[in-house]
Amino acid sequence: xxxxxxxxxxxxxxxxxxxxxxxxxxxxxxxxxxxxxxxxxxxxxxxxxxxxxxxxxxxxxxxxxxxxxxxxxxxxxxxxxxxxxxxxxxxxxxxxxxxxxxxxxxxxxxxxxxxxxxxxxxxxxxxxxxxxxxxxxxxxxxxxxxxxxxxxxxxxxxxxxxxxxxxxxxxxxxxxxxxxxxxxxxxxxxxxxxxxxxxxxxxxxxxxxxxxxxxxxxxxxxxxxxxxxxxxxxxxxxxxxxxxxxxxxxxxxxxxxxxxxxxxxxxxxxxxxxxxxxxxxxxxxxxxxxxxxxxxxxxxxxxxxxxxxxxxxxxxxxxxxxxxxxxxxxxxxxxxxxxxxxxxxxxxxxxxxxxxxxxxxxxxxxxxxxxxxxxxxxxxxxxxxxxxxxxxxxxxxxxxxxxxxxxxxxxxxxxxxxxxxxxxxxxxxxxxxxxxxxxxxxxxxxxxxxxxxxxxxxxxxxxxx
Numbered sequence: 001x002x003x004x005x006x007x008x009x010x011x012x013x014x015x016x017x018x019x020x021x022x023x024x025x026x027x028x029x030x031x032x033x034x035x036x037x038x039x040x041x042x043x044x045x046x047x048x049x050x051x052x053x054x055x056x057x058x059x060x061x062x063x064x065x066x067x068x069x070x071x072x073x074x075x076x077x078x079x080x081x082x083x084x085x086x087x088x089x090x091x092x093x094x095x096x097x098x099x100x101x102x103x104x105x106x107x108x109x110x111x112x113x114x115x116x117x118x119x120x121x122x123x124x125x126x127x128x129x130x131x132x133x134x135x136x137x138x139x140x141x142x143x144x145x146x147x148x149x150x151x152x153x154x155x156x157x158x159x160x161x162x163x164x165x166x167x168x169x170x171x172x173x174x175x176x177x178x179x180x181x182x183x184x185x186x187x188x189x190x191x192x193x194x195x196x197x198x199x200x201x202x203x204x205x206x207x208x209x210x211x212x213x214x215x216x217x218x219x220x221x222x223x224x225x226x227x228x229x230x231x232x233x234x235x236x237x238x239x240x241x242x243x244x245x246x247x248x249x250x251x252x253x254x255x256x257x258x259x260x261x262x263x264x265x266x267x268x269x270x271x272x273x274x275x276x277x278x279x280x281x282x283x284x285x286x287x288x289x290x291x292x293x294x295x296x297x298x299x300x301x302x303x304x305x306x307x308x309x310x311x312x313x314x315x316x317x318x319x320x321x322x323x324x325x326x327x328x329x330x331x332x333x334x335x336x337x338x339x340x341x342x343x344x345x346x347x348x349x350x351x352x353x354x355x356x357x358x359x360x361x362x363x364x365x366x367x368x369x370x371x372x373x374x375x376x377x378x379x380x381x382x383x384x385x386x387x388x389x390x391x392x393x394x395x396x397x398x399x400x401x402x403x404x405x406x407x408x409x410x411x412x413x414x415x416x417x418x419x420x421x422x423x424x425x426x427x428x429x430x431x432x433x434x435x436x437x438x439x440x441x442x443x444x445x446x447x448x449x450x451x452x453x454x455x456x457x458x459x460x461x462x463x464x465x
Contacts, residue, residue, distance in 0.1 A: 021051050024365045027349040033342040036372065045179055045373040049076070050119065052152040052370045053102065055363060056159045057117040071110040072162045074119045077101040077126050081175075081212045096181035099213045102151050104158055105133035105168040117159060130218055137168035139246075140219050141464065144210075145171075146228025146254075147385060148334070150178030150374045152367075153227075157449050160457035164464040170217070174230065175209040176381025178374050185383045199397040202387040206233040207240055214244060223464070225249035228420070228446065229385065235399055235406075242407040249411045249463060250425075252446055255388065255395035256403070257424035334382055337375045348372040356450065403428050409435040411463055415444030415451060 025036045053074065081097040107114060141161055145153055151171035161169045173180040210233070214222070224245050226234030231253025238245040337344035352368040359367065390396055403410070410432065412425035422438060429436040439459050444451040 021047055021054070024048075024051065024362075024369045026365060027345065027353075027368055030342065030346075033345040033349075036345045036369070037342040037376075040373055040376055045377065046076075048366070048370040048373045049150070049152050049179055052155050052366050053119060053158075055155050055366065056119075069116055070163055071107040071114045072104055072117050072159065073107050073132075074102060074104045074117060074158075075129050077103050077129060077217075079126060079213055079216050081209065081216060095183055097175060097183060097209070098181040099175055099209065100151065100173040100179040101213070101217070102158070102171040103129050103133065103168070104162045104171075106136040106162065108132065108135040126217060133168045137166055139164075139167045139464075140222040141167055141169045142214075142219075142222045142224050143169065143171040144174065144224070144226040144230035144234055145178065146226075146230045146252075147177075147382070148375070149227070150370070152178075152370045152374075153447070154449060156453035157457055157460070160453075161460060161464065164461060167464060170219075170222075172210075172213065174206060174233070174381055176384075179377075182378040182380035185380050195396050198387045202384045203233065203236045205384065206381075207237045210237050211241060211244075220244070221246050223247045223249065225251060225460070226253065227251040227449070229254045229389070232388065232395070232399065235403060238406055238408065239402060245408050247409045247411070247463065248406065249413065249460065251413045251449065252415065252418050252420040253399075253412070253425075254393060254420065256399045256428060257394070257421065258398045258400050259390075259392075259394040334375055334379065337372070338379070344376060345372050348375060355447075358451070400424070400428050401431075404431045404433065406432060406434055410437075412436070412438045413448070413456070413459060414438075414440055415446060415448030416440050416442050417445045418448065419446055 025032045025039075027033065027036070056074065057069075057072075077100075079099045079101050081099060107118065141164075143151070143154055143158070143161070145151055150173050154171055158169055158171060161167070176182055176185065221244055224234050224238060224247075226232070226249075228251070231250040232255040234248065235250065235253065235255075238248045337347055340347065348371050349368050352364060352371060356364050356367060388396060412422065412429075414420060414422040414425070422440060425436075425438045429438060441448040441452050441455050441459065444456065449456045
């Protein structure tokens with residue numbers, strides 16, 4: 001029997017069930033870690049994503065910004081960027097270009113007893129899904145995750161976004177990340193190559209894949225939201241295709257500030273070209289990012305900090321010794337997860353247990369299972385990221401001055417305890433020619449949308465209204 005939230009004696013809101021999905025193998029023993037590692041495949045990744053998305057509606061906090069909830073339909077779409085059709089065929093996995101997409105929209109003509117969230121089976125029928133959504137939707141929100149994550153990380157937010165009248169929501173996995181296909185990442189060598197050339201190539205790779213996705217889905221315009229490195233690439237997209245972006249929401253974006261004195265992100269080593277350095281260091285970026293994100297001191301009792309435009313200069317980020325060691329040895333946490341066998345699952349569980357300790361046990365286990373599945377998948381997009389970010393997570397080609405060319409309203413959202421510095425947004429706002437907001441979410445870190453989803457959802461809802 002489906003559990004419900006009731007008003008008096010009358011059931012009013014249906015909660016999603018997980019009973020028809022295989023349960024998570026609890027991360028409570030080495031034997032269970034061994035089972036998780038042994039069974040992982042494309043199917044377990046799909047199940048882990050579906051299981052996490054079943055938490056989309058968890059009660060009134062899921063739609064606190066709106067007075068009355070509207071039933072939603074959610075579908076996973078497999079958007080093939082190469083094939084003229086929508087159905088995937090058996091091809092060389094190293095060359096596939098399929099973007100995993102979650103499509104959420106208001107149910108047309110909902111019935112009185114219809115569940116608040118109906119997650120339909122995975123489908124590649126993009127056209128029919130968009131046509132059905134067009135009955136209730138005229139505006140589009142596209143949500144892009146950050147490095148090392150996937151669209152499932154927004155499971156506490158998407159239901160709220162979908163409640164905005166007249167909106168349909170798309171959450172996408174970047175090509176080579178999440179549950180999107182993992183094409184082999186290669187660089188073509190050029191004569192007289194420079195870091196700027198490499199950065200431009202990598203930015204184009206992600207920007208053009210997003211543009212190809214937009215064409216396949218058939219969107220004319222969108223509000224584009226990107227988190228962390230997804231915010232970096234979303235900014236690059238908005239700069240290249242301003243006519244497609246109505247508003248840009250940057251959630252703790254990477255790559256904005258110029259490096260402080262003494263830090264040279266593009267410094268060449270003797271007798272080595274940028275691509276040779278990149279080949280040696282491409283796997284190392286996550287060590288820098290994780291080092292700073294994992295060790296954040298989350299103090300929920302600390303009062304909120306005002307986003308003041310008068311801010312002191314940014315100080316150079318100090319990498320801990322273990323991160324420097326991993327960098328020098330050309331080893332990333334992702335590669336450790338892949339090649340560590342069952343120990344890789346324990347590493348992911350250690351991270352999620354510490355970073356998301358505030359979540360309920362079942363929810364945290366589902367997040368761990370999802371993160372492990374997408375992290376242990378074949379390496380692809382991650383290898384390109386050291387081209388745009390250097391050790392310390394400073395951009396080799398900072399966005400600071402480029403953002404002044406944006407042509408649409410921009411909203412910056414940071415966590416109150418975010419390791420990404422909001423002061424860079426305050427400074428860049430002074431040179432931008434469009435309306436700009438800088439928002440701090442209380443009691444939130446870099447993943448403030450999970451730490452404090454109620455406030456985060458409310459801020460995004462204001463921008464959608």
